[in-house]
Each structure stands twice: as structure tokens, then as C-alpha cells.
Amino acid sequence: MADLSIDFAGIKSPNPFWLASAPPTNTGEQVMRAFDAGWGGAVWKTLGDPIVDTSSRFGAVALGGMKMAGFNNIELITDRPLELNLREIREVKRRYPDRALIASLMVESKDDWREIIKRTEDTGCDAIELNFGCPHGMCERGMGSAVGQEPKVLRIVASWALECARVPVVVKLSPNVTDILEPAIAAVETGVHGLSLINTLKSLVGVDLDQFVPHPMVGRRATLGGYCGPAVKPIALHAVATLARDPRITVPISGIGGIATWRDAAEFIALGATSVQVCTAVMHYGYRIVEDMIDGLNSYLDGKGMKSVSELHRRAIPAFVEWGDLDLNYKVVAEVDPERCIGCDLCYVACRDSAANCIHTAGEPLPAGHRAPTREAAIAAAGARKTHVVWVDETECVGCNLCSHVCPVHGCVTMKDVTGGAPFESWNDRLAKGTAHVPGGLRDLP
Amino acid sequence: MASDDRLERALPDHKPTYTPGQAALEAQRCLYCHDAPCVTACPTGIDIPGFIRKITTGNLKGSARTILSANLLGYSCARVCPVEVLCAGACVHQHQGEKTIAIGRLQRYAVEAATLLRRKPASGKKVACVGAGPASLSCAGYLALEGVAVTVFEKRALAGGLNTTGVAPYKMHVEGALREVDLVRELGVTIRTGVEVGRDVTAAQLLADYDALFLGVGLGADSRLGIPGEDGPGTSGATEWIERLKSAPGFALNGVRRAVVIGGGNTAIDAARELAGLGVVDVTLAYRRSEADMSGYAHELSLAREEGVRLLERAVPQSFARGRDGALLGVALADGRNLEADLVLIAIGQAMPGDEALAGLPAVSRDAKGGIAVDAATGRTGNPRVYAGGDATDAGELVVTAVQDGKCAARAICAQLGITLSADAPVMAGHR
Numbered sequence: 001m002a003d004l005s006i007d008f009a010g011i012k013s014p015n016p017f018w019l020a021s022a023p024p025t026n027t028g029e030q031v032m033r034a035f036d037a038g039w040g041g042a043v044w045k046t047l048g049d050p051i052v053d054t055s056s057r058f059g060a061v062a063l064g065g066m067k068m069a070g071f072n073n074i075e076l077i078t079d080r081p082l083e084l085n086l087r088e089i090r091e092v093k094r095r096y097p098d099r100a101l102i103a104s105l106m107v108e109s110k111d112d113w114r115e116i117i118k119r120t121e122d123t124g125c126d127a128i129e130l131n132f133g134c135p136h137g138m139c140e141r142g143m144g145s146a147v148g149q150e151p152k153v154l155r156i157v158a159s160w161a162l163e164c165a166r167v168p169v170v171v172k173l174s175p176n177v178t179d180i181l182e183p184a185i186a187a188v189e190t191g192v193h194g195l196s197l198i199n200t201l202k203s204l205v206g207v208d209l210d211q212f213v214p215h216p217m218v219g220r221r222a223t224l225g226g227y228c229g230p231a232v233k234p235i236a237l238h239a240v241a242t243l244a245r246d247p248r249i250t251v252p253i254s255g256i257g258g259i260a261t262w263r264d265a266a267e268f269i270a271l272g273a274t275s276v277q278v279c280t281a282v283m284h285y286g287y288r289i290v291e292d293m294i295d296g297l298n299s300y301l302d303g304k305g306m307k308s309v310s311e312l313h314r315r316a317i318p319a320f321v322e323w324g325d326l327d328l329n330y331k332v333v334a335e336v337d338p339e340r341c342i343g344c345d346l347c348y349v350a351c352r353d354s355a356a357n358c359i360h361t362a363g364e365p366l367p368a369g370h371r372a373p374t375r376e377a378a379i380a381a382a383g384a385r386k387t388h389v390v391w392v393d394e395t396e397c398v399g400c401n402l403c404s405h406v407c408p409v410h411g412c413v414t415m416k417d418v419t420g421g422a423p424f425e426s427w428n429d430r431l432a433k434g435t436a437h438v439p440g441g442l443r444d445l446p
Numbered sequence: 447m448a449s450d451d452r453l454e455r456a457l458p459d460h461k462p463t464y465t466p467g468q469a470a471l472e473a474q475r476c477l478y479c480h481d482a483p484c485v486t487a488c489p490t491g492i493d494i495p496g497f498i499r500k501i502t503t504g505n506l507k508g509s510a511r512t513i514l515s516a517n518l519l520g521y522s523c524a525r526v527c528p529v530e531v532l533c534a535g536a537c538v539h540q541h542q543g544e545k546t547i548a549i550g551r552l553q554r555y556a557v558e559a560a561t562l563l564r565r566k567p568a569s570g571k572k573v574a575c576v577g578a579g580p581a582s583l584s585c586a587g588y589l590a591l592e593g594v595a596v597t598v599f600e601k602r603a604l605a606g607g608l609n610t611t612g613v614a615p616y617k618m619h620v621e622g623a624l625r626e627v628d629l630v631r632e633l634g635v636t637i638r639t640g641v642e643v644g645r646d647v648t649a650a651q652l653l654a655d656y657d658a659l660f661l662g663v664g665l666g667a668d669s670r671l672g673i674p675g676e677d678g679p680g681t682s683g684a685t686e687w688i689e690r691l692k693s694a695p696g697f698a699l700n701g702v703r704r705a706v707v708i709g710g711g712n713t714a715i716d717a718a719r720e721l722a723g724l725g726v727v728d729v730t731l732a733y734r735r736s737e738a739d740m741s742g743y744a745h746e747l748s749l750a751r752e753e754g755v756r757l758l759e760r761a762v763p764q765s766f767a768r769g770r771d772g773a774l775l776g777v778a779l780a781d782g783r784n785l786e787a788d789l790v791l792i793a794i795g796q797a798m799p800g801d802e803a804l805a806g807l808p809a810v811s812r813d814a815k816g817g818i819a820v821d822a823a824t825g826r827t828g829n830p831r832v833y834a835g836g837d838a839t840d841a842g843e844l845v846v847t848a849v850q851d852g853k854c855a856a857r858a859i860c861a862q863l864g865i866t867l868s869a870d871a872p873v874m875a876g877h878r
Contacts, residue, residue, distance in 0.1 A: 064474050342541035345480035387483065387541060408477050409542050 002301035003308035004040075004294065008252045008274045009168045009193040011126045013100040015040035016269065016309055017293050020256055020277035021104035021129060021172070023075065024287070028088030032095065037287035038294055041100025043196075043277060046077035046131045047085055047116060048106040048143075059205035059216035059225060070231035071280045072205045074216065074223055076137045077106050082119070090123040100275075102170065105161075106131040106143050113160045127168040130161055130192075132183070133199020135176050135226050145199070148174035151186035158190040168193035170254065173239075176202050180239045185248050195243065196254035196277060198236045200226025229280040233258025237271055244272020245317050260289070262296030269309060270316040328430070329422035332399040332415040334359070334392045338374055338381040340412040343388035347403035347413060358396035359403060361388050370395035394418070448604065448624060449695035454615035457723045461525075461617075464555040473501040476547050479538060484549060487536035489846045490517040490853065491876030494533055498552055509556040514563055516876030518587040519580050519849045521626045522609045524553035525618040527846050528712075530745045563872055565634055569593035571863045574656040576643045576803050579607020580845045581836025582662030583630045584852025585859070588873040590633040592856070592865050597656075598635060601642035604693065607664060608837075609845060611689040614716045616723060620692055644802025653807060653831065658859045660825075661804070661818060661834040662852065666797030671708070675766030676792075680774025684709065684717045684793035691720060702788045704728040706777055708763055709793030710740035715750050717791045722753040729754065730785060732761035732777070758785070766790065799838045807832055815840050825855035833859060850877070 004015040018041035019025050019034055026045045034042060053075055061070035078085060093101045103120045105128050107113055120128060131138075132148030139146040147153050154171070161169050171187040173180065175198035184195055202224050206215040214222035236257020243249045255273030259265055260281035268276050281289055297309065306312055336347065336359070351359040362382035366372050371394040378391035392403075404413035430436035464472065476498040484494045493512050500509035513520040529535070529550040537546035571594045575582035578600035586596040604610050609623035631637055643649055643663075653659050668683020670676060684707065690697045705726045707718045710733035721729045731750065733740060736759050740747065747757065760781070767775040767784065776786040798816030809828035813819040817840040820826060825833045835851025837843065856873050860866075867874055 065471055340542070342538040343479075343483065344477045344538045346477060349480035385541065387538065388481065 002298055002306055003310075004297060004301075006040075006274055006309065008100070008254065009127070009170070011041070011100045011102070011168055011194075012098075013040040013275060014098055015294055015297075016265065016273075016275045017290050018042060018100060018102075018254065018275050018277045019282065019287075020279040021046050021102075021131065022279040022283070024279060024282045026078065026080070028092045031088075031092050031101075034282075034287045034290075035092070035096045035099050038290040039099070039287065041102065041126075041275065043102040043104050043129050044085065044089055044125075046104040046106045046134075047082055047120065048077045050079050050081060051076040051137075053079055054218045056216045056218065057225075061205050061229075061231060063231075066230075068229055068280065068284050070203075070205065070227060071229035071283070072200070072203045072216070072225035072227045074136050074218075074225040077104075077131070077134075082116070086119055086123050089120070089125055093124045093126075100127075101125045102127045102129050104129045104131050104172070106134075106138060108141070108143055110160045113157070114164045117161060117165050121165070121167055125167065127170055127193070128161070128165060129170040129172050129196060130158060131172050131199075132157070133172045133174040133197075135174060135200060135202045136224055145174040145176055148172075148183055148199070149177055151182050154183050154186050155190050158187055158192055162191050170194040170196050172199055172256075173197040174199050175235060175239055175257075180242055181246060181248075184243050185246075188249055188251055192251065194252045194254060194274075195249070196256055197243070198232070198239050198257045200228045201232060201235065203227030228257065230258045230260060233264060237267060240268055240273050241271040241317065241320050244314060245320055260284075262293045262300065265293060266297060266300060266312060267316075269312050270314070271320065272314050272317055274313065322428075324428040324431075325426045327424045327426060329419060329425050331417075331419050331422070332401075333394045333397040333418050334399070334401075334403050335414050335416045336374060336378070336390050336392055336403070336407075337412050337414070338377040338389050338391070340409050341378070341381065341389045342409055342412075343382075343385075343390075344408060345388055345390065346406045346408065348388075348390050350402050350406045355400050355402045356396050356398045358393040358398075359390050360393060361390055366393060367395075448620040448693060451695045452620065452691075452693060453697050453699070453724070454619055454692045457615035457720060459616060459619070461551055461554075463558055464551055469501055469552060469555040472548050473498045473552055475539075476502075477538065483536035483538060484533040484547075488516075488533050488876075489844065490523075490850045492516040492520065492533075492553075493875075494549055497556055498547070498549075501552060501556055506556055506559040507562050510560045511562060512875075513553055513557055515872035516853075517846065517849050518584050518630070518853070518872070519609075519626055519845065520553055521557045521629070522580065522613070522618060522623060523846045523849060524550045524557060525622060526609065526613050527844065528743055528746075531743060532846070563591060563633065565591055566593040568595065569863070569865055571595065571658075571865065572597075572656045573658045573660065573859060573863075574599065574652045575660040575662055576649070576652070577607060577662040577664055577836075577838075578602075578605035578627070578637055578639070579662050579664050579836055579848065580609060581838075581848035581852040581855075582607070582660060583627065583635075584849040585660045585662065585833070585835065585856045586635045586852075587630040587633050588853055588856035589859060590630075590635045591872055592860055592867065594860075594863070594865070596635045598637045599641045599643050599647070599652075600637060600639045601645075603639055605637050605639055607662075611692055612685055612713075612716075613692075613845075614688075614720060615692060616719075642802070644800075644805060648806055649803055650806030657831070657863055659807070659832045660852070660855055660859070661799075661810075661827075661832065661838055662836045662848070663799045663803045663834075664837045666800050668792060669795045669797060671763055671792055671794065673763055673765050675768050678766070678768060678772050678774065680788060681766060681790045681792065684713050684791040685796060687791050688713070688717060688720065699724055699726065699789075702726050704730075704787050705789040705791070706730045706732050706785050706787040707791045707793055708732050708761075708777070709795075710735065710742055711793060711795070712742045712746060714791075714793035715742040715746045715755075717793055718755040719746070719750045719753055721789075721791075722750070722755050726789075728756075730756050730758050730787075732758045732763065732779075732785065734762045735760065761785070810834075813840060823854060824858035825851055826858055830862060 063069035134144035255268035606623035836848035
């Protein structure tokens with residue numbers, strides 16, 4: 001069993017799995033049940049001036065058989081009295097001293113920040129998270145993403161918090177910016193102790209085509225909501241990795257966005273996250289999912305011979321580079337296993353209509369001089385099974401990988417390395433050697 | 447209207463229509479193959495991946511239109527087609543050991559959700575169809591869409607042919623067949639039931655009154671064994687018995703506990719499954735050769751066995767045993783075995799179509815097997831104004847092949863009558 005415990009800017013947690021500040025962390029009763037299920041930490045649903053919510057407030061994107069491939073919400077911060085929340089935070093921390101308990105906060109004026117931080121710290125919570133992320137509702141009142149999207153404002157508000165806080169201060173960032181580094185650097189320069197990202201993306205999840213109202217509907221109206229769930233994971237991974245590989249980001253990162261499984265979590269950790277935060281998957285399936293997250297991450301680390309989760313931390317960062325540093329001489333070609341091919345022809349039509357047109361069916365000819373090592377076997381398999389079986393003209397294949405993505409059969413299409421000892425050479429190498437040039441590009445500007 | 451008091455109602459639908467959620471889940475399993483083998487395997491050439499994709503996008507009207515264009519009787523075919531040996535039997539999922547797509551159930555779902563085909567303006571042409579089974583309904587419906595005035599003559603009280611009188615109730619009840627007859631009627635087809643060609647009106651008269659004639663008269667009566675004791679209470683031809691089960695008001699089994707069905711085809715298996723489903727304790731399927739020789743589908747036989755039907759191979763009936771009062775006691779087999787039975791159904795085939803509907807039609811002849819001789823591609827008989835299809839010819843034996851016969855004949859009749867068919871005409875969809 002690997003050691004899953006982490007130290008996030010001094011915040012100790014038995015495992016890297018935290019509940020994000022959201023409906024699953026609304027009350028003490030909920031957070032305690034989550035801790036009983038195994039969650040290592042929880043970020044309490046944002047405290048502030050209690051608000052009034054709308055009905056309804058959630059929208060979802062169903063894709064394939066999956067009901068919540070994408071999810072959005074227009075729910076605001078807590079609607080419970082501050083005193084009640086603080087009393088419960090104190091009680092939860094007393095009962096679960098080994099878990100990370102972080103209070104998410106969102107208020108407006110400097111005095112408000114000083115007041116709420118002081119009262120929150122009195123509960124014994126491990127840290128506070130400044131909610132600079134929510135892109136709906138609260139930002140219209142000058143809070144949430146209104147702060148996170150404007151580095152100058154972010155510096156001011158973060159410094160108010162840092163002036164009075166005695167526990168670590170984490171800033172939760174909004175992805176609704178052109179360059180995630182700008183607000184992140186602003187926060188780090190102000191002196192915050194950690195970053196968490198991404199908060200949700202501005203979104204409309206759909207439109208009711210009978211009533212002509214977007215989802216989720218509040219009567220006959222709708223507004224933009226924060227998008228999250230499995231669909232946003234690639235955006236979140238990119239944002240986390242972009243910060244993790246930048247030398248100016250010197251604080252730990254809590255990764256958020258579409259994390260539902262141990263594998264998602266492992267990917268975030270490999271790209272620089274120290275802890276991960278989960279919301280949508282719990283809203284879909286309940287706290288119980290953490291059991292497999294812990295179990296699966298343990299098995300994975302054991303299988304890799306890693307003694308602790310810290311050994312996984314940043315493992316994929318060195319490989320995340322600019323396009324200009326990729327090897328232009330690296331070459332793969334597709335190979336279709338004639339024994340596994342079921343004859344759906346999805347790769348055939350994809351390659352024909354959208355790629356190199358190098359996948360062919362049994363009856364088609366091979367141009368003279370071209371290589372197609374599996375052609376004979378494909379023709380034989382097609383005859384034997386009386387179905388279509390395709391083969392790849394390797395001479396034409398550009399190694400784009402589209403076929404392997406559309407193929408429904410596990411292991412049927414593989415990408416074969418045909419680099420054949422060609423030396424590494426990137427675009428930036430070529431520019432340096434003067435063998436490549438971008439006429440009219442940015443480098444030619446006066 | 448079918449009576450409410452029908453024994454078939456005791457046999458519930460084995461595959462009820464999908465809910466929207468079930469249909470969406472199943473439709474999403476479809477790989478949307480390019481050049482899909484299921485389309486090749488469909489006798490009518492329905493664009494199956496196309497209609498299934500339309501289910502996933504919520505375009506149910508388009509989905510139904512895709513189906514009905516290629517197969518006007520797509521509703522009944524969805525329910526009665528042996529998909530295991532047609533479309534689903536070709537599904538590529540089987541090559542990776544996965545369950546094939548439930549194409550029949552998805553097709554039923556789409557067609558039940560919406561049916562919408564538009565008629566062309568009247569062409570001034572008139573066609574008569576004899577018999578109101580799948581072949582005639584298909585031919586009539588496609589012609590009506592092209593603006594032809596079609597009248598269908600049916601000797602029975604209810605239209606639909608074997609869909610109404612013969613399909614196993616757990617696949618489709620009479621209401622389902624009549625629902626589809628109504629669809630054809632809504633396309634403008636006139637259906638005159640209770641009119642028997644050859645008795646109430648002659649075929650020659652129809653040929654004189656109409657521009658063309660389509661013969662979809664089906665097969666004749668159940669074949670007989672021709673062995674002693676065959677006539678009397680407790681014995682019946684299988685199709686005749688099934689017709690009574692499906693449509694005769696008040697028809698009942700009256701305490702049958704042991705039944706024997708003689709034959710090895712799909713009608714025999716259907717009858718045996720129906721008897722078992724109705725609670726007959728001891729149902730024997732008696733076939734004269736071995737299981738491997740049976741013409742019935744293996745998947746149907748397997749279901750019959752699951753339902754308790756026993757197959758007796760090499761069972762050659764020699765005579766029927768009857769009591770002094772004439773009551774049936776059982777069947778004596780040639781090898782000396784005796785089968786006790788309260789009911790014996792004879793399912794060894796049906797006679798070729800009778801002469802009544804053909805009489806007086808010049809140049810219409812029969813082929814070697816006794817079916818109406820036609821050109822395979824067009825259904826045209828020796829008379830350029832007379833066409834035939836379905837079971838009355840030797841073209842095929844399925845509802846879906848009858849539909850294709852009717853469609854091909856409709857194309858040929860349009861050509862014969864000088865009606866130009868546009869490429870997007872429903873009758874042009876599917877296999878050419």
C-alpha cells in the first residue's frame with residue numbers, strides 16, 4: 001500500500017481526494033458522511049452573505065449513454081446563516097482532526113473579508129480558499145470571477161485576506177481568462193499559499209426548442225451557468241499543467257475539473273496537482289466513489305512501484321512542451337489487426353473523408369511500390385468471415401491517429417513506430433539552423 | 447374491427463415497444479457502419495444505420511420516413527421479421543462477441559412514434575390489387591404515393607393477410623396488423639373486404655376496368671397428410687387453427703392437455719409455441735426427419751424448447767387413432783410409436799394459389815412449382831398489365847420479401863403506366 005498522504009502548503013490530508021466547495025459540502029452532516037466514506041478533505045461550500053437561490057439551477061449535457069457528461073449550475077454561495085456554518089465547521093474539525101477542512105469564502109469589502117476570516121479561523125479550519133472563480137450570479141455583484149478575471153483586483157482582494165489570515169490562503173481561479181498564468185502569477189506574487197483551479201466555465205448547456213429558453217430554465221428565462229463535469233477535464237488539465245511547469249508558480253496546486261476516478265486524479269497529479277477536488281461526480285453518484293479512487297490509486301502506485309503519491313507528482317510535466325519542441329522526425333503508421341477487425345468500416349470512411357485516404361477494403365488494389373503488410377491477411381480474413389476487413393497503405397499513412405480513435409474494437413488499430421532511427425529534430429531546431437522560416441510571421445515584424 | 451374476445455389476447459407481446467430512454471440507449475450502441483452489412487441483409491434495403499442515427503438525434507419523423515420509404519410495411523416487419531437471420535444476423539457487433547443491435551425493436555419504436563409520407567397528385571391511373579396481404583398492401587401503398595388510384599380486393603372480413611391471420615400473437619396481435627392496414631388506407635388506398643375475386647367479381651373484369659392488376663393472393667389451404675382418421679374433431683390445419691386463434695370470437699382450447707404439431711417449418715414451430723404459451727402442458731413437435739433438416743429457424747426452435755415444447759424427430763404419421771365416438775385419441779407413427787393427443791395440428795405446408803383469381807387472365811401462367819410465374823425483378827407475369835408477388839409466387843416466404851415484391855412491382859407498374867419516378871420517391875428507396 002502506497003502512502004497517499006499529502007502536505008498541501010502545510011495542510012495535512014490522509015489522501016489527495018478533497019470535495020470541492022459545492023453542494024456536497026453544504027452542511028456538517030454531509031461533510032461528516034463524506035469523511036466517513038473516506039474523503040481526505042473538504043472545501044466547505046462558500047461562506048458569505050447568505051443568498052437566495054433560483055429554481056431550477058442545474059443543467060446537464062447527455063452524451064452517448066452518459067447523462068451528465070457535462071454539467072452546469074447557476075447556484076450561488078451558501079444560503080445558510082454564517083453562524084450555523086461556522087458552528088458546524090468547528091464541530092466537524094473537532095470530530096475529524098486528521099482531515100483537511102478548508103473554508104471557502106466570498107465577500108465584498110475589505111472589512112467584510114477581515115471579519116469573515118477572523119470568525120472562520122476561530123473554527124479551527126485548516127485553511128481558507130478565496131472563491132475568485134464563480135462565473136455566474138455573484139460576479140454580477142462584484143465577487144467571484146469578477147475578481148479572478150482581473151489580476152489587479154485579484155491582487156487587492158488577496159492582499160486584504162493575507163493581511164489578516166493566520167491559516168494558509170488558497171486562491172480558487174477562474175478559467176474564463178485568455179491566459180491562466182496572469183491571475184495565477186498575480187496571486188502568487190501577492191503571497192498566497194496555494195492555488196486551486198479550475199472553477200467553472202461560462203456556459204449555456206442547451207436550449208428548449210419548444211419554448212425557446214436556454215437550460216436550465218428559471219420559469220421562462222435562463223442565464224449563463226458554470227460548466228463542469230467530465231467534459232471540462234481536458235481544459236482543467238491544461239490549466240493545471242500550464243501553471244505547474246511555469247517557474248513563477250511556486251505554490252502547490254489543487255486540481256479541479258471533471259475528476260471522477262482515480263485515473264483522472266492520477267493524471268492531474270502527474271501534471272502537477274498536489275491535491276484534487278471533486279464535485280460533479282459526487283453529485284452524480286454520491287460520496288461512495290472515493291472508495292475506488294483510494295483503492296485504484298493505491299493499486300496503480302503499487303503497480304508502478306511508487307511508494308507514495310508524491311512520486312507521481314509532476315511525473316508528466318517534463319514531457320509537456322511547446323509544439324515547436326516536438327520531434328518532427330518521429331513517425332507512426334496505423335496497423336489494423338485483420339483478426340480483430342469487425343468490418344464496421346468506420347476507420348475506412350473516417351480516413352477517406354477526413355484524413356489521408358490510406359485505409360482500404362479487401363478488393364481495392366495497392367499501388368505499385370507501396371507498403372501494406374497486412375493486406376494479404378485482410379483479404380484472407382474478409383473471405384473467411386464474409387465481412388469487410390480493412391488494411392492500411394503505410395506509404396500513404398500520415399500517422400494522424402484518427403482511425404484508432406473511431407475504431408470501436410479494443411486493440412484493433414495500433415500505431416506502429418516507423419521512425420527508424422531518424423534523429424530528433426524539432427521546428428525550433430530547424431529555425432535555429434535556419435532550415436525553416438515563417439515568412440511574414442511574428443519574427444519578421446519590424 | 448377485430449373482436450375483443452380472441453384467444454390470441456392470452457399471449458402477451460414478447461417484445462413490448464421501447465420507452466424513449468431504452469430506444470436511445472440501444473440506438474447509441476449502433477456503430478453507424480459505413481456500407482453496413484445489415485442493409486445488404488434486409489430484403490427491402492432499409493438504410494438501417496441511417497434510421498437508427500435519426501433516433502439518436504431525436505428526428506423520429508425522419509427515422510420513420512427512412513424506414514417506410516424502403517419498406518412501407520416497416521411496422522409489421524419490425525415485429526415479425528426473423529431479424530436473427532436478416533439484418534441483426536449481419537450486425538458486425540457479433541464479430542467482437544457483443545450483442546447485436548435490436549434493429550426490429552428500434553424500427554418498431556420509430557414507426558410507432560411517427561409516420562409521415564406525402565402523396566403525389568392524382569395521375570388518373572387505376573390499379574387493382576387482389577388480396578390484402580403484405581405484397582398487395584405494399585404495392586398498393588407505393589402506387590398510391592405516386593398518385594395512382596388503387597383498390598384492394600380482399601375476400602376476408604379483415605385486411606392484412608397473414609399479418610392479421612397468421613403472425614404469432616406474441617410477435618404481433620391483430621390490432622397491430624390492422625394499424626398498418628390503416629396506414630395504407632390513409633395513403634388513399636381503397637380496401638374492399640368481403641369481396642372475393644373469382645366469385646363476386648372476375649379477374650378478367652378487373653383487368654378490363656383497371657390499367658393494371660397485381661395478384662397478391664397468397665397460398666391456398668393447409669396441405670393434408672392423406673392418412674386414415676385425418677378428418678374429424680381434434681385435427682386441424684395449422685394455419686386454419688392459428689387464424690381462428692387470432693381472430694375467431696370466442697374460440698377456445700376447451701381443455702386440450704396434450705397437443706401434437708406435425709411439421710418442421712416455422713408455422714409448425716409457431717403453432718407449438720402458441721399452444722405452450724396458452725398453457726397446454728404437453729406439446730410435441732413431430733417432424734419426419736432430423737432437427738438438422740428442419741426448415742424452421744433454429745432460434746425459434748430454441749425458444750420453443752425453452753417454453754417447454756418437445757421435438758420428436760423421425761416421426762412419420764401413419765394414422766389417427768379415434769374412439770368409438772370419433773373423439774381423437776392420438777397419432778400412430780410409422781415406426782410403431784403412438785402419440786396420445788387431444789389436438790393435432792398439421793403444418794406440412796399449404797396448397798398453391800387456387801385458379802379462381804387467375805381465371806380469364808390471358809398469358810398468366812404458373813411455374814413448375816405451381817406459383818404464379820413472374821419476372822423476378824419486376825413481378826410481371828406473361829401479361830404486361832398483370833403483376834404478382836408474395837407467397838403466390840415462389841419469390842420468398844417472408845413478410846419482408848413480400849413487401850419488396852410489392853415495391854418492385856409498383857416500380858414496374860409505374861413504368862408501364864408512364865408515371866415518372868423521381869429519385870427521391872419512396873418507392874425508389876432500398877435495393878434496386
